[in-house]
Amino acid sequence: xxxxxxxxxxxxxxxxxxxxxxxxxxxxxxxxxxxxxxxxxxxxxxxxxxxxxxxxxxxxxxxxxxxxxxxxxxxxxxxxxxxxxxxxxxxxxxxxxxxxxxxxxxxxxxxxxxxxxxxxxxxxxxxxxxxxxxxxxxxxxxxxxxxxxxxxxxxxxxxxxxxxxxxxxxxxxxxxxxxxxxxxxxxxxxxxxxxxxxxxxxxxxxxxxxxxxxxxxxxxxxxxxxxxxxxxxxxxxxxxxxxxxxxxxxxxxxxxxxxxxxxxxxxxxxxxxxx
Numbered sequence: 021x022x023x024x025x026x027x028x029x030x031x032x033x034x035x036x037x038x039x040x041x042x043x044x045x046x047x048x049x050x051x052x053x054x055x056x057x058x059x060x061x062x063x064x065x066x067x068x069x070x071x072x073x074x075x076x077x078x079x080x081x082x083x084x085x086x087x088x089x090x091x092x093x094x095x096x097x098x099x100x101x102x103x104x105x106x107x108x109x110x111x112x113x114x115x116x117x118x119x120x121x122x123x124x125x126x127x128x129x130x131x132x133x134x135x136x137x138x139x140x141x142x143x144x145x146x147x148x149x150x151x152x153x154x155x156x157x158x159x160x161x162x163x164x165x166x167x168x169x170x171x172x173x174x175x176x177x178x179x180x181x182x183x184x185x186x187x188x189x190x191x192x193x194x195x196x197x198x199x200x201x202x203x204x205x206x207x208x209x210x211x212x213x214x215x216x217x218x219x220x221x222x223x224x225x226x227x228x229x230x231x232x233x234x235x236x237x238x239x240x241x242x243x244x245x246x247x248x249x250x251x252x253x254x255x256x257x258x259x260x261x262x263x264x265x266x267x268x269x270x271x272x273x274x275x276x277x278x279x280x281x282x283x284x285x286x287x288x289x290x291x292x293x294x295x
Contacts, residue, residue, distance in 0.1 A: 049124070049126055050122075050123045050124030050126060051123070052122065052123065052128045052132035052133075052135055052136055053135060053136070053139060054123075054136055054139045054140070054143075055082065055120035055121060055122060055123075055136045055139075055140060056120075056121045056122065056123050057120065057121050058118060058119070058120035058121070058140055058144070059118070059119045059120070060116055060117075060118050060140075060144060060292040061116065061117055062114065062115065062116060062117075063085070063086045063115040063116060063117050072085060072086040072087060072091070072246075072247075072249055073085055073086075074087070074095055074133070076127060076128070076133070077119075079125070079126075079127040080121055080122050080124075080125070080127070081119065081120070081121060081122075082118070082119070082120040082121075082122055082128075082133055082136070083117070083118065083119055083120075084116070084117065084118040084137070085117050086115050086117065087115060087116060087117075087118075088101075088111065088112050088113065088114065088115055088116075089107075089110065089111045089112075089114065089116070089141075089145065089289060090104050090111045090112045091247075092116070092118075092137065092141060093111075093141060093147065093149075093284065093286075094216055095134065095137065095216060096134050096137040096138045096141060097134075097138070097284060098134070098212055098216065099215070099216070099222075099283075099284060100215040100216065100219070100220070100221060100222045100223070101247070102156075102220060102221050102222065103154075103156065103222055103281060103282075103283040103284060104283070104284050104285075104286065105283065105284075105285050105286065106149070106285045106286035106287060107286035107288075107289040108289065110289075110291070111286060111289060114291075116292070118140070120136070120140070122136065129180070143293075144292045144293050145289055145290055145291075145292050146288055146289070146290040146293075147286070147288065147289055148286070148287040148288035148289075149284050149285055149286050149287055149288075150284075150285050150287060151282050151283065151284055151285070152282075152283050152285055153280050153281070153282055153283070154280065154281065154283045155278060155279070155280055156221070156222055156278065156279065156280070156281045156283070157221050157276065157277075157278055158221055158222045158223065158224055158276075158277060158278065158279050158281060159214070159215075159219055159221055159222070159223045159224070159274050159275065159276055159277075160223075160224050160226045160274070160275045160277055160279075161207065161210070161211050161214075161223060161224070161225050161226060161227055161266075161272055161273070161274055162226045162227055162272065162273050162275065163227050163228075163229070163271065163272060163273070164267055164271045164272055164273045166271060167271055168227070168229060168270065168271040168272060169269065169270055169271030170229070170231075170233040170235055170270055170271065170272075171233060171234050171235065172231055172232070172233060172234075173203065173204040173205075173231075173232045173233055173234045174234060175203065175204040175232070175234075177204075177232060179204050180204065181203065181204045181205050181206070181209055181232065182201075182202070182203045182204070182205070183200055183201075183202040183203075183205050183209065183210065183213045184200065184201065185198050185199070185200045185213075185217070185218065186198070186199050186200075186201075187250065190253055190254065190255050190256045191256055192253060192254055192256060193251070193253040193254075194250075194251050194252050194253015194254060194255065195240070195241060195250050195251060195252070195253065195255065196240070196255045196256050196257060197238055197239060197240050197241075197255060197257070197259045198238065198239055198240075198241050199236065199237070199238050200213075200236070200237040200238075201235075201236050201237075202233065202234065202235045202236070202237065203234050204232045204233075204234065205232060205233055205234075205235070206230075206231070206232050206233075207225045207227045207229045207233075208225045210225070211223040211224060211225040214274075217246065218241075218245050218246060218262070219244075219245060219262075220244050220245070220247075221276075222281045223274075224279065224281070227272065235269070235270055236269075237265060237266065237269055237270060238259055238265060238269070239259055239260055239261055239262045239264075239265035239266075240255050240258055240259045240260065240261060241261075241262065242261060242262075245262065262274070
């Protein structure tokens with residue numbers, strides 16, 4: 021029996037447009053500057069193989085599961101973990117689970133969730149850092165020689181954007197394939213998803229494509245992706261690797277190169293304080 025959604029990875033949701041109807045009272049959106057309450061605890065040893073994700077469990081309940089502090093910082097500041105340096109070794113070793121309640125009755129967007137996560141890192145981990153420009157091994161996303169194969173999105177430009185990777189386990193063990201349905205996604209957002217949760221280095225959008233697109237990307241991952249956390253094995257139905265799939269299915273090209281990027285250097289990081 022094939023299980024879906026055993027891992028939920030790399031979720032990107034951007035703000036919805038708020039429409040105003042004459043004669044109706046518009047719901048006031050809360051100020052999402054901090055969680056109302058948050059519980060932080062180390063990940064249990066038996067839960068370390070249960071996947072890694074950041075998501076809203078409900079309209080008001082935020083969860084981060086099996087994340088290192090480096091991973092939390094990367095998500096909060098839209099970086100690849102490779103662009104984070106400094107701090108104690110526990111930055112990349114200790115894993116945590118966070119359950120937090122968001123203010124008001126309106127579901128926060130992904131960007132608003134990350135604003136609150138930044139505040140949590142500051143208050144509870146006492147995160148202090150500075151930024152530096154460094155020459156780095158990066159991936160560039162460009163258009164392929166035959167041009168992009170992307171479909172313009174059917175959604176309104178201000179509708180939420182979403183690019184969620186779903187892992188399909190193989191019946192023989194390991195992972196069969198990844199499916200990423202993208203909806204209303206810009207190329208900058210696509211590059212952001214790739215660098216935050218999938219690839220092992222910063223990803224820079226060089227496509228010069230200004231639109232928003234709908235696509236369904238499928239590939240078989242290798243152990244360099246998702247931080248090496250996906251169990252490897254023989255897929256039931258092998259598919260193309262990520263780079264080949266991006267080229268054939270989207271008409272884009274991912275190229276390894278070097279270039280300057282902004283990195284984050286940790287100056288202070290403590291173990292999380294009590295609730």
